[in-house]
């Protein structure tokens with residue numbers, strides 16, 4: 001019940017996917033079990049043959065994971081979803097379920113570092129062709145699609161430059177070239193509360209559920225959302241046989257819990273990020289701020305069209321050399337140096353030396369990732385305290 005699209009987002013994030021519990025528990029239980037009992041050999045046979053619904057073994061499905069999957073399918077307006085043990089598990093499972101030797105992947109060139117490594121260092125070892133280009137140039141995308149292109153892949157906003165890619169336009173270009181091309185969007189930075197790529201023409205959405213979906217920094221997980229037949233292929237081939245990237249029942253429980261407050265958390269993340277972006281932009285020690293909500297940011301108009309708010313992550317460069325930038329980060333009050341994002345705490349990191357260290361200096365330059373770039377996942381602290389902490393640090397930069 002409650003997958004009904006007529007219900008509002010807040011209602012669905014709480015109720016979608018929930019089934020009445022025999023014991024009357026408000027919160028769905030954790031089905032901490034690896035396997036499921038069959039009444040008979042015949043029943044086991046029917047379940048394996050797909051002739052009877054029901055659980056078999058937790059690598060193929062588990063009720064706590066099903067709740068999460070049904071909730072996420074509802075929030076992303078997709079037909080079905082599959083939970084995985086990490087965001088990389090979701091991306092690898094979705095790609096392995098779409099590609100074979102001789103196929104071509106066309107991807108944007110600004111990607112989370114491990115996605116970049118999977119595409120350029122991983123898939124290419126297995127006879128899959130990969131081209132990375134700038135998707136902010138739609139003409140180039142049109143020209144780069146080949147007869148063997150099977151997947152068009154991108155993030156928006158991109159990690160870590162916040163580059164914005166026009167989802168509807170790229171999906172249209174890809175599908176005009178070949179309706180069978182799978183347009184896959186990593187929606188981690190926006191979450192379904194801010195952006196629904198499937199409504200804009202994408203075929204599949206992948207998430208690092210580690211981030212905003214969970215929101216509390218205590219889970220590593222991922223999600224694939226898309227058409228029912230593709231999600232079934234991901235479950236029965238990509239996940240079952242290729243990656244084995246299965247979410248644990250406990251992590252699925254924590255995600256079901258985190259998702260209940262996704263909208264109110266993101267409202268505060270976005271509000272704090274907007275205030276911090278404005279303050280940084282006005283500070284004399286700051287060279288450049290990368291935040292889609294700033295009217296002079298390159299992708300602002302597209303972001304305004306396809307996102308409901310501009311997100312809780314921003315990046316910036318300071319007018320300082322490498323050592324002074326490190327000193328600034330090392331001495332920020334209230335702010336934690338850590339990778340990941342979407343948590344209650346404000347986190348800062350330096351992509352060139354951390355999350356994007358799989359890129360060579362040339363690849364960083366091509367993707368527009370400055371060596372000194374600082375990425376901030378703006379947390380839920382009081383905005384006045386956060387702004388004061390960043391201002392105090394910046395004021396000390398000579």
Ligand SMILES: Cc1ncc(COP(=O)(O)O)c(C=O)c1O
Nearest residue numbers: 086087088112159188208210221
């Ligand atoms: C945009 C994006 N996609 C995917 C991932 C990978 O997710 P995970 O760390 O959950 O495997 C990350 C991780 O930072 C990310 O930022």
